Amino acid sequence: MCPTERQVFIEHLEHYAKESDYPGLDVFICTADPYKEPPIDVVNTALSVMAYDYPTEKLSVYVSDDGGSQLTLFAFMEAARFASHWLPYCKKNKIVERCPKAYFASNPSWFPETDQIKSMYERMRDGVENVVKRGSSSHDYIPDQREIEALSRWTDEFTPQNHPPVIQVLLERGKDKDITGHDMPNLVYISREKRMDSAHHFKAGALNVLLRVSATMTKAPVILTLDSDMYSNDPQTPLRVLCYLLDPSMDPKLGYVQFPQIFHGINKSDIYGGELRHVFQVQMSGMDGLAGPQHVGSGGFFRRKIFFGGPSETPEMNQDQLTSKSIRSREVLAMAHHVAGCNFENQTKWGTKMGFRYGSLVEDLYTSHQLQCEGWKSINCKPKRPAFLGNSPLNLHVLLNQTTRWSVGLLEIAFCKYSPIIYGVRSINLLSGLGFAYYAFWPVWSIPLTIYAFLSQLALLNSASIFPKVCISSMVL
Numbered sequence: 001m002c003p004t005e006r007q008v009f010i011e012h013l014e015h016y017a018k019e020s021d022y023p024g025l026d027v028f029i030c031t032a033d034p035y036k037e038p039p040i041d042v043v044n045t046a047l048s049v050m051a052y053d054y055p056t057e058k059l060s061v062y063v064s065d066d067g068g069s070q071l072t073l074f075a076f077m078e079a080a081r082f083a084s085h086w087l088p089y090c091k092k093n094k095i096v097e098r099c100p101k102a103y104f105a106s107n108p109s110w111f112p113e114t115d116q117i118k119s120m121y122e123r124m125r126d127g128v129e130n131v132v133k134r135g136s137s138s139h140d141y142i143p144d145q146r147e148i149e150a151l152s153r154w155t156d157e158f159t160p161q162n163h164p165p166v167i168q169v170l171l172e173r174g175k176d177k178d179i180t181g182h183d184m185p186n187l188v189y190i191s192r193e194k195r196m197d198s199a200h201h202f203k204a205g206a207l208n209v210l211l212r213v214s215a216t217m218t219k220a221p222v223i224l225t226l227d228s229d230m231y232s233n234d235p236q237t238p239l240r241v242l243c244y245l246l247d248p249s250m251d252p253k254l255g256y257v258q259f260p261q262i263f264h265g266i267n268k269s270d271i272y273g274g275e276l277r278h279v280f281q282v283q284m285s286g287m288d289g290l291a292g293p294q295h296v297g298s299g300g301f302f303r304r305k306i307f308f309g310g311p312s313e314t315p316e317m318n319q320d321q322l323t324s325k326s327i328r329s330r331e332v333l334a335m336a337h338h339v340a341g342c343n344f345e346n347q348t349k350w351g352t353k354m355g356f357r358y359g360s361l362v363e364d365l366y367t368s369h370q371l372q373c374e375g376w377k378s379i380n381c382k383p384k385r386p387a388f389l390g391n392s393p394l395n396l397h398v399l400l401n402q403t404t405r406w407s408v409g410l411l412e413i414a415f416c417k418y419s420p421i422i423y424g425v426r427s428i429n430l431l432s433g434l435g436f437a438y439y440a441f442w443p444v445w446s447i448p449l450t451i452y453a454f455l456s457q458l459a460l461l462n463s464a465s466i467f468p469k470v471c472i473s474s475m476v477l
């Protein structure tokens with residue numbers, strides 16, 4: 001039991017891995033509602049990771065749109081065009097802040113092309129915001145026939161809860177080039193199939209579709225999960241992760257590297273405690289001193305294989321590599337649509353032994369507990385410059401909604417057969433298990449807290465004493 005803080009030296013990475021040996025990286029970004037999570041913010045998150053200091057031929061970004069919204073797809077079509085200017089701009093000028101919204105808001109140093117890039121960004125932003133305000137994209141503004149066809153899949157029968165899968169490759173590396181002629185990373189939009197009569201399992205279901213679709217296209221050994229509002233704040237983050245994953249002396253059971261969620265825009269007094277400092281700054285370092293921190297939904301770099309069995313098992317994955325084929329080829333797209341179907345998981349181990357686990361709204365804690373019970377370890381990575389920055393609830397209504405969702409999800413974990421107090425007590429060390437149990441039973445705190453909030457006032461009104469008198473003998477204890 002020893003709270004752990006770690007440090008890596010990225011400049012030493014080159015001593016034990018050449019750039020050509022870096023593993024592929026698939027980034028998963030989830031969004032679920034174009035009105036609650038504005039598409040321009042999701043686009044900013046995607047652009048910030050597309051501009052990572054990582055070999056472009058190894059980088060792919062997959063966006064899951066559970067809102068099944070034409071508006072989000074339209075925003076990404078615009079983003080793909082803007083990316084061809086933004087990525088070379090960042091790399092040429094060694095920009096650190098690669099989320100365009102944050103960059104232009106930060107009063108950046110001015111380069112000769114900054115004015116032009118800024119006005120391009122503003123044009124894209126205004127275009128996307130106007131389309132969201134109007135509620136639909138007008139085909140007159142779209143120059144590309146392929147894009148018009150993609151957007152015309154939104155027919156009258158198409159609703160967010162009932163629609164076929166939509167998968168659109170917006171950028172393909174090796175084919176699409178930026179304005180300087182360099183490759184751009186893959187960018188793929190996915191809206192999985194939804195039917196009223198089949199369970200979609202919320203975010204866990206979306207992530208499992210991303211796991212499968214990416215396996216038909218790129219199958220990178222390393223995966224990063226991000227919420228739509230968590231943009232990258234440091235382009236060197238994947239290299240930092242490689243310092244752990246490629247370290248020859250590292251425990252081979254290391255399954256994932258977790259970054260804390262850090263929020264921006266919280267007011268100084270943080271009246272709702274939205275910073276969650278006890279979780280992200282204190283408890284995760286403590287868990288790191290045991291078997292490792294839990295996954296916190298966003299900012300987790302996973303080895304793909306951990307979703308297919310324990311460290312000693314041979315992963316039950318289809319080994320046929322499709323990576324040599326174009327991701328726009330008919331075969332690859334047919335397979336991708338097939339695995340994004342809502343009946344694909346029937347009678348399979350998805351959600352029980354494979355992928356993100358179903359059964360709790362807090363799928364991150366639930367899945368990472370089970371992964372640790374299977375023997376996987378994790379690491380908490382907390383660099384000085386936050387790797388990601390996200391939004392936290394800024395009003396009481398959103399906060400109460402989030403707390404209710406978390407409480408329901410945590411109690412689902414506390415009282416199921418995978419409850420940390422009964423499941424894995426032998427395979428995971430006792431203190432780690434207690435750590436997970438502490439989270440799972442966290443909503444129970446509401447009972448003593450509510451009593452404490454009312455009892456003293458009621459006692460005062462009724463002139464009753466609730467505390468022992470100083471003179472009684474038990475007070476000595």
Ligand SMILES: O=c1ccn([C@@H]2O[C@H](COP(=O)(O)OP(=O)(O)O[C@H]3O[C@H](CO)[C@@H](O)[C@H](O)[C@H]3O)[C@@H](O)[C@H]2O)c(=O)[nH]1
Binds near residue numbers: 031202298
């Ligand atoms: O059916 C769904 C529901 C949610 N999401 C996405 O999941 C993410 C998190 O959902 P949000 O509504 O923002 O929940 P929060 O309570 O803010 O999220 C915290 O808690 C979740 C549950 O533990 C974690 O998954 C998140 O990473 C963590 O930031 C967002 O990007 C959503 O777009 C989906 O993709 N499909």
Ligand SMILES: [Mn+2]
Binds near residue numbers: 227
């Ligand atoms: Mn959120």
